[in-house]
Amino acid sequence: MRNLLADNIRIAPEGGFKGFGTLGTVQDQGFMNLATFISMVIGVMTVVAIIWFLFTLITGAISIIGSGGDKQALESARKKITTGVVGLVVVIASIFILDLIGTIFGIDFLDIFSLLGKIQIFQSQ
Template sequence: MLAQQEIPLGNPLRGIGPLGNPADTGIAEFNKFVSTAIGLMTIIAIIWFVFKFIGGAIGIISSGGDKAALESARKNITTGIVGLVVVIAALFILDLIGNLIGIPNILNLVDLFQQIQQ
């Protein structure tokens, strides 16, 4: 008759999140998504820069005096550098705009939405 006896479980898990913790709010989940997307795009931009830079360096080495190949390789390196600078500058400009309009942590969407709701 053990199946009919009540067995105390102690402190049962609550919520639907990991390990029974309460789930995050929708804003927190959206913040995680945007933060992950920005980080992923930044990593992709850095990897793209590395490939453009290495490709340009190999192009310069293997140009063999051909001016067209040398110019193409230089353009590859320049394109990579400009792309990386644009990505990094965009993050700094967004932070600067946030500070100028009074939202110092504009990339943290949870704080941004809380300030908007007030």
């Protein structure tokens, strides 16, 4: 007896589709490259935020020293330092918020490799 139902027809090969050439044999390399890129961007942005905080702190301190009793210059320097501190707090708080959201939903946003590893585009049957 022949079975001609459409759900028994396999379109994909047994091992799944493979790429051609040396680039096609690398599996999951795209996910790893994307994960590495995202992790590097997060790291670089954090380092830039810390350097920017130090820059605003130092320039604010120099402005306070150089204000010479001028209340307007002193207030401007205080605002500069406050802006730097608020920016640093926002960066640190965003990391903690991402970690908290990840803990609540069971997704580790800060570990990009495991997050992208869970995404499956093609499932072999």
